[in-house]
Amino acid sequence: MxxxxxxxxxxxxxxxxxxxxxxxxxxxxxxxxxxxxxxxxxxxxxxxxxxxxxxxxxxxxxxxxxxxxxxxxxxxxxxxxxxxVLESLATISARPPVRSLRQSRQARLLEEARTCYDHLAGRAGVGLLDRLREGGHYAACDLTERGERLLSGLGVDVAGARGSRRRFAPECLDWTERRSHLGGALGAAIARTLFERGWYRRGAVPRAVVLTDEGRQGLAALFSGKELTSATPVT
Amino acid sequence: MxxxxxxxxxxxxxxxxxxxxxxxxxxxxxxxxxxxxxxxxxxxxxxxxxxxxxxxxxxxxxxxxxxxxxxxxxxxxxxxxxxxVLESLATISARPPVRSLRQSRQARLLEEARTCYDHLAGRAGVGLLDRLREGGHYAACDLTERGERLLSGLGVDVAGARGSRRRFAPECLDWTERRSHLGGALGAAIARTLFERGWYRRGAVPRAVVLTDEGRQGLAALFSGKELTSATPVT
DNA sequence: CCGACGTTTCGCCCCGCGTCGAAGGGTCCC
DNA sequence: GGGACCCTTCGACGCGGGGCGAAACGTCGG
Missing domain, CATH: 1.10.10.10 (Winged helix-like DNA-binding domain superfamily/Winged helix DNA-binding domain)
Incomplete structure (x- = not known):
């Protein structure tokens, strides 16, 4: 003792x-x-x-x-x-059983795209990191020069994120996807911009966020026709 | 609900x-x-x-x-x-109050060097990451070629760590130091080697580990005369 | 084989915590 | 100004969980 x-x-x-x-x-x-x-x-x-x-x-x-x-x-x-801490606990917590159509829909919405506090999570969050990586914009927990230009051009406050006392661009294990999404100050800055531009908006399910048409087009243009996720809109 | x-x-x-x-x-x-x-x-x-x-x-x-x-x-x-998850909870938990000399000593031992499951934590863990970084062996969550040579030469199974399904070499926030130590498969592989070589051994306080004389010399040689921490032996 | 040892299971007791309705305090808006 | 609304505090109650000693079970070693 x-x-x-x-x-x-x-x-x-x-x-x-x-x-x-x-x-x-x-x-x-x-x-x-x-x-x-x-x-x-x-x-x-x-x-x-x-x-x-x-x-x-x-x-x-x-x-x-x-x-x-x-x-x-x-x-x-x-x-x-x-x-x-909360997201960390979620990674070792059992998935809640789905018992109705409504619950199934809610689960799908959360898996597709949700906020993990101040950054994007779910398939969209993982997809964002994948796109940045594939395009040579992000490598080994940092933005490349190419990535800096891309995101600055979008309106993301990259310099502000770098100046933060918080870690810049760490990979975070995603609760639903079991792969990494982008966290840290950069993840937060990107999400802020996505909301400000109206590319994502908040949905009816708490914490779930929804890609707008404008966002679909904007992100496709940003990533040369590739979307963050392959999901059809959840009804 | x-x-x-x-x-x-x-x-x-x-x-x-x-x-x-x-x-x-x-x-x-x-x-x-x-x-x-x-x-x-x-x-x-x-x-x-x-x-x-x-x-x-x-x-x-x-x-x-x-x-x-x-x-x-x-x-x-x-x-x-x-x-x-446990270490994550520790980062937002209050430090236990110290009420005796014995407790103070135990706290110091844990702060100096302890195992966080399978990798080195505390000042030693943070110092290890610092040394690797300063020496150009580690940058942006990965080993450099120079680092691969250094650690392979020490006997660390770097290839095995790379082949692991686990993240390779992420920075983890250290509970006592509030800075990063090296986690992941690489952190575990390094710690394994440090123990196998007898450079660190387990102390009397659970979870605390102690640098041996052999380890002090070995690490100093590895990092060109620099030690992982500046601590004098805790008595 | 038997006694020692490590561990688990059982039954009982006690304590702490979450819950709610009611009351009280503060803010808002007509 | 007064009623509606939001939120907090209070008091009482019930339930669940942790504690332990004793008994049971399994393993070890002489």
């Missing part, structure tokens, strides 16, 4: 994540947006009182922070480090 | 890790060696009966697997993916 008093004490953080209600809240916040307490209560399927108690614990444990706006309190993940 | 039935369900895995006894067991197994049930009970400071119940849950949840040897049952982490 004494031996381990000084090693990492991971139980408290894991305990914060371990409750299903809190896990649902944290997973919702992996969408990258701040959400109001009431919205989080709805999403987790509990009363406002229960959600409030859980949010207080997440705040106390510094997994989330809060931005009060009038009567609303918007909660968000405390940072990308928390997001990385 | 319906919304999140299909997203990652991370609560069960987090719940397995959240119990302090199970967290202690998992952290002990981060040392990289299989440990017997009785030993894990001692390390976690609980009875054999309690440890057994917890180990059954970890087995059922596939965080560990077991190798029976006669009356002994040796448990080990189910793979490097689990190790990555």
């Amino acid at each position: 004494e031996y381990f008093a000084r090693d990492a004490d991971i139980a408290p953080v894991a305990a914060l994540i371990a409750d299903p209600t809190r896990a649902a809240i944290l997973t919702a916040l992996l969408g990258g947006r701040a959400l109001a307490a009431g919205e989080l209560a709805r999403v987790a399927g509990v009363s406002a009182a229960t959600a409030s108690a859980h949010l207080a614990r997440l705040l106390d444990g510094r997994l989330v922070d809060v931005v009060p706006q009038g009567r609303h309190r918007y909660y968000r993940l405390a940072g990308h480090e928390v997001a990385e | 319906e919304y999140f039935a299909r997203d990652a369900d991370i609560a069960p895995v987090a719940a397995l890790i959240a119990d302090p006894t199970r967290a202690a067991i998992l952290t002990a197994l981060l040392g990289g060696r299989a440990l017997a049930a009785g030993e894990l009970a001692r390390v976690a400071g609980v009875s054999a009966a309690t440890a057994s119940a917890h180990l059954a849950r970890l087995l059922d949840g596939r965080l560990v697997d077991v190798v029976p040897q006669g009356r002994h049952r040796y448990y080990r982490l189910a793979g490097h993916e689990v190790a990555e």
